[in-house]
Every structure is written in structure tokens, then in C-alpha cells.
Amino acid sequence: MKRNVIRRKVLELRPGADIESDPRDGGVQSVDRALSIIETLAEDDEGYRLTDLAVRTGLSTSTVHRLLATLEKRRFVHFDRHESKWHVGAQSFSVGATFARRRNFTAQAMPYLRKLRDQTRETANLAVVDDEAIIVLTRIESREIMRSLTKVGGRVAMVASGVGKAVLATYSDEDVNAIICRQGMPRLTEKSIVRPGELFRELEAVRRRGYAIDDEEARIGLRCIAAVVYNDCSEPLAAISVSGMTSRITDERLPVLGCIVRAVAAELTVVLGGVMPQVGEAVG
Known part of the structure; x- marks a missing residue:
């Protein structure tokens, strides 16, 4: 199936950069x-x-x-x-699979992704931060009709994804500002968050709820609900999410799915030897 991809700009060649005789x-x-x-x-x-x-x-x-x-x-x-x-x-x-193997928690996370898929009937994803972008390590596909936004190994901007916003909510405002300055805030759809003030308000809501929502910000017709998996220092190790079409992930289902994702993320945190941050613990 043909995917919509974010095209990279054609490389700007320096004079003589592609001369065969060089x-x-x-x-x-x-x-x-x-x-x-x-x-x-x-x-x-x-x-x-x-x-x-x-x-x-x-x-x-x-x-x-x-x-x-x-x-x-x-x-x-x-x-x-x-x-x-x-x-x-x-x-x-x-060669690329070595990256996932190096994240030795991937195999341990698989039963929890299956649990997440079975409880929600939506596609379950495991992702990590790599060079200030989100990269999908693995996923368990939904049995329902689904259009995957990002393939395994694919990258997406942190500000434009549920898993990205879940992780950003654990960062200080100063660190978030630095990422915005370096990476920008791409407008992928008309619902994308492109103003820092709006993003900071959204991150505050993520902290209160314990999960993040991508509400058609990366692709119209798709929603994602994500929560952080923490390491033994209560810092983000990874994030898990469920993603599906807005016709299934309705406004009414969002809180229910959010609680499920948050609970499974907490379970996986414990299994991996991580520690959930204390309620009210300072960010950053």
C-alpha cells in the first residue's frame, strides 16, 4: 500500500560536488x-x-x-x-536490526504490547527517542482495518506524535524550548501544534493525565494515545502507544484507552526494573 511520506529536500550540491573525475x-x-x-x-x-x-x-x-x-x-x-x-x-x-537488539527490553516488551493490542483492539507500538526524534522499534498490528502512520524503523518529530509528547512532558521547559529551536514545529496537518505556547499547555495536560494524545496532528483520520516507560532513575526509557482510526478511537473512548495505556506502561516499567516518578515530582 502506498504510504504518504515526508519527503526530504533534494540535496543542494556544491559547484563541482558531483564531478565524476574528482x-x-x-x-x-x-x-x-x-x-x-x-x-x-x-x-x-x-x-x-x-x-x-x-x-x-x-x-x-x-x-x-x-x-x-x-x-x-x-x-x-x-x-x-x-x-x-x-x-x-x-x-x-x-544491520538496522542491531539497533532494536541493543535495546534489550524490546523482547520483554512484546507480551505487554500484545496485551495492549488485545485490550484496546488497536495497533500497539513501542518507540524510543533517537537524536531528538521518535523512532518506532516494533509494533503489534491491530486486527482491525488500520493505516500505519510510521513503519517500524521510521522517524517522526517529537512534537507531532503521541509518544513524542509523552516523553517531552517529562522534560523541563528549557529542554523542550531547545528542541523546538533545533527541530522546529512542522505542520503536518491542520491540527498540528505549531506554536510553543500551545505545546506547553498540552504538555501540562499530559502531566496531569499521565498519557499523551496525538489528535490527528500527524495524519488526518488517525489518533494515538501514549505513555512513558521509565528506567531505574525515573527517566524515560521508551514509550508505548495505541494508534487507530478516529472512527474507532472516539472522544468517548479516549479516557478509557488512556487509562489502559498508562497502566500497561506502568506494568512494563516495573518488569524492566524501572521506577515510576512520584506524583508531583519536579520535571527535568
Whole structure:
């Protein structure tokens, strides 16, 4: 199924940056270009044709083809000869899976994600903060009709996601302001929060409730309810959430689902050796 993805801007090339005869092209520059190709391929499950990939990365077709040939030999990319499209390869998955394995709590969290899915009948997600963005580690899909917003391994802005706001609510206002300055507040839908004052009011509500809500802020028609899983220092280790269509996650269900997500997050915190923060404990 075709996904709506946030397209990255085409790389702005410096004069002469993509000249084939440049003898320096065999070093760091080639590594950077190869990684940009893999990142671009990861944006769309349907893959890219060579010319489209060149446009998306801002590189010449000859440079892209040369790098793809090397990446294909190492199985980091795969070429579908029937559709003449390039895709992410098996080796990219193998390397990327190390990230999830390093988060050794992922396997322990799976029974709680299943519990969350079964109690809510919605898709359950586990996510962490990585470089001031939310990355989805794993999920248990709902048995209902569902349009996943972010695939496993996908990234989303903290201010535009339920799990992101759940984590931000544990930060000080100073730290939140710093993230806003560095990352901005993208308008993904007409319901996205794009003003700092509105975000701070929302984070205060998250602290009172114990769970965060993404109310169609990342995609119209989808809602998400999230709560933090804490480590042994009462700091955010991860966040879990349920996500589903607004036709199922109605205004009436929000408080019920919020209590379920909050309770399961507290259970998982204890299982992982974490400590829930004391009520009224200072943020940051």
C-alpha cells in the first residue's frame, strides 16, 4: 500500500560536488552519498527507478548507478528487474536490526504490547527517542482495518506524535524550548501544534493525565494515545502507544484507552526494573 511520506529536500550540491573525475570521490563523500541512497530507498516501500533516485538525492545518474552496483554486491540494496526499481536490501535490515537488539527490553516488551493490542483492539507500538526524534522499534498490528502512520524503523518529530509528547512532558521547559529551536514545529496537518505556547499547555495536560494524545496532528483520520516507560532513575526509557482510526478511537473512548495505556506502561516499567516518578515530582 502506498504510504504518504515526508519527503526530504533534494540535496543542494556544491559547484563541482558531483564531478565524476574528482579524485576525492572515493572517500568520505562516497560513503555519505551511499548512505543518502539507502535512506531515500527506505522512505518508500514501492522503491525507486534509477532516474527518480538520482533526482531525490540530487546526484547524477552515473554516480547513483555506480554506488548502487557496489551496494547491491553487499546486499544493502536490491534491484527488482520486473519493475526496474531499486529497494532496500536484506543486509540493510540485518544491520538496522542491531539497533532494536541493543535495546534489550524490546523482547520483554512484546507480551505487554500484545496485551495492549488485545485490550484496546488497536495497533500497539513501542518507540524510543533517537537524536531528538521518535523512532518506532516494533509494533503489534491491530486486527482491525488500520493505516500505519510510521513503519517500524521510521522517524517522526517529537512534537507531532503521541509518544513524542509523552516523553517531552517529562522534560523541563528549557529542554523542550531547545528542541523546538533545533527541530522546529512542522505542520503536518491542520491540527498540528505549531506554536510553543500551545505545546506547553498540552504538555501540562499530559502531566496531569499521565498519557499523551496525538489528535490527528500527524495524519488526518488517525489518533494515538501514549505513555512513558521509565528506567531505574525515573527517566524515560521508551514509550508505548495505541494508534487507530478516529472512527474507532472516539472522544468517548479516549479516557478509557488512556487509562489502559498508562497502566500497561506502568506494568512494563516495573518488569524492566524501572521506577515510576512520584506524583508531583519536579520535571527535568
